[in-house]
Amino acid sequence: MKLSQRIQNLKPSMTLAIDAKAKALKAEGVDVIGLGAGEPDFPTPDFIKQAAIDAINRNDSHYTPVGGTDAIKDAIIGKMKRDYDVAYERKNIVVSCGAKHSIYNLAHVLWETGDEIIVQSPYWVSYPEIIGLTGASTRIIETEADTDFKMSPRQLEAAINRNTRALILNSPSNPTGCGYTRAELEALCGIALDKGVLVISDEIYDKIVFDGFQPSTPASFSDAMKKNTVVINGASKAYAMTGWRIGFIACEDDIAGAMNKLQSQSTSNPTSIAQAAAAAAFNGDDVEVNRMRDEFEKRRDYLLGRFEKMNGVSCVKPVGTFYSFPDISGVFGKTANGKVINGSLDFCDYLLDREKVAVVPGIAFGADKHIRLSFATSMEVLTEACDRMERAVNSL
Numbered sequence: 001m002k003l004s005q006r007i008q009n010l011k012p013s014m015t016l017a018i019d020a021k022a023k024a025l026k027a028e029g030v031d032v033i034g035l036g037a038g039e040p041d042f043p044t045p046d047f048i049k050q051a052a053i054d055a056i057n058r059n060d061s062h063y064t065p066v067g068g069t070d071a072i073k074d075a076i077i078g079k080m081k082r083d084y085d086v087a088y089e090r091k092n093i094v095v096s097c098g099a100k101h102s103i104y105n106l107a108h109v110l111w112e113t114g115d116e117i118i119v120q121s122p123y124w125v126s127y128p129e130i131i132g133l134t135g136a137s138t139r140i141i142e143t144e145a146d147t148d149f150k151m152s153p154r155q156l157e158a159a160i161n162r163n164t165r166a167l168i169l170n171s172p173s174n175p176t177g178c179g180y181t182r183a184e185l186e187a188l189c190g191i192a193l194d195k196g197v198l199v200i201s202d203e204i205y206d207k208i209v210f211d212g213f214q215p216s217t218p219a220s221f222s223d224a225m226k227k228n229t230v231v232i233n234g235a236s237k238a239y240a241m242t243g244w245r246i247g248f249i250a251c252e253d254d255i256a257g258a259m260n261k262l263q264s265q266s267t268s269n270p271t272s273i274a275q276a277a278a279a280a281a282f283n284g285d286d287v288e289v290n291r292m293r294d295e296f297e298k299r300r301d302y303l304l305g306r307f308e309k310m311n312g313v314s315c316v317k318p319v320g321t322f323y324s325f326p327d328i329s330g331v332f333g334k335t336a337n338g339k340v341i342n343g344s345l346d347f348c349d350y351l352l353d354r355e356k357v358a359v360v361p362g363i364a365f366g367a368d369k370h371i372r373l374s375f376a377t378s379m380e381v382l383t384e385a386c387d388r389m390e391r392a393v394n395s396l
């Protein structure tokens with residue numbers, strides 16, 4: 001069968017592929033540890049599960065409005081007001097089947113061939129692929145560990161040209177765990193506003209932040225910034241609800257209306273039961289979220305301590321998420337089993353072959369000197385994974 005050029009050009013998600021590979025090896029009985037996961041290892045909190053059970057018992061089993069029920073929109077409006085003091089109305093909110101779906105739909109209502117979208121590297125694997133599917137192209141701004149993977153205003157200005165349509169920001173970031181301060185975001189978003197470049201602010205990790213780091217949304221900076229910002233968020237990461245598939249956008253009503261139109265001809269509404277559960281999550285207090293956050297913070301600290309004992313490995317301290325993004329280029333040029341390690345893919349193969357630890361090569365995120373390790377796994381598993389990685393690295 002001849003497949004479309006579009007789909008032939010599309011790369012599958014390497015993070016999902018590595019997770020699947022680790023799970024398949026485990027199913028074959030191999031003692032493999034997967035640190036590729038992009039999801040919390042905790043169960044969904046009970047009060048959220050109960051809201052779903054109640055929705056089933058209420059027979060909430062019919063189509064809902066395409067962009068979400070009033071109940072979930074009101075819960076999102078409440079969340080945005082509480083967390084960031086930004087006011088939205090129902091017409092500004094569209095709920096989709098996960099934040100990835102929100103971004104996918106957004107890309108298709110906004111961009112086409114000839115448009116350029118600015119993304120910093122290291123980037124979340126799906127941004128360039130989703131952008132590419134619309135015919136638009138990705139303009140990468142390279143960032144490095146020594147600036148905590150943050151772009152400077154000067155870099156942003158230099159990247160903008162007359163084809164630039166949008167800047168995608170993801171703070172705190174997958175894969176680096178780094179985050180912009182409010183002042184830094186204000187500077188970047190001010191430039192975007194001046195140049196007529198829409199800001200897409202992916203805030204999916206905003207509740208998983210450490211050391212008192214304060215996440216902020218450009219939508220809260222001023223009325224003009226709010227109009228120039230599309231907020232992306234969802235239930236997946238903060239509430240351990242990756243499987244429920246609820247994401248949302250908050251933005252101006254013309255974009256929201258277009259998103260509704262597209263969704264009405266594709267998925268229709270996200271699952272009614274999942275919407276009820278996510279509404280409870282967004283309405284709830286953050287006790288459970290903070291409990292998970294505290295656990296992630298302990299694991300981050302442990303992991304950073306272990307990296308220090310590994311030859312040729314260094315890591316920027318993440319301010320949020322459940323990812324670490326160590327630089328492993330110190331082992332490049334070394335030989336293992338007759339093969340020279342020349343990049344992140346070689347290193348990941350070595351780690352998997354020798355010690356049965358699966359991590360994601362940085363090249364998937366546009367940063368070949370790095371690997372991504374998720375610490376969304378128990379301390380026990382993390383300890384064993386670190387023992388194995390230390391053995392693998394220090395024996396080179």
Ligand SMILES: Cc1ncc(COP(=O)(O)O)c(C=O)c1O
Pocket residue numbers: 038097098099100101124170173174202204234235236237242245246247
């Ligand atoms: C930066 C970023 N944005 C969006 C998403 C998508 O989240 P969801 O599971 O809600 O589709 C992810 C998931 O890994 C992510 O890391």
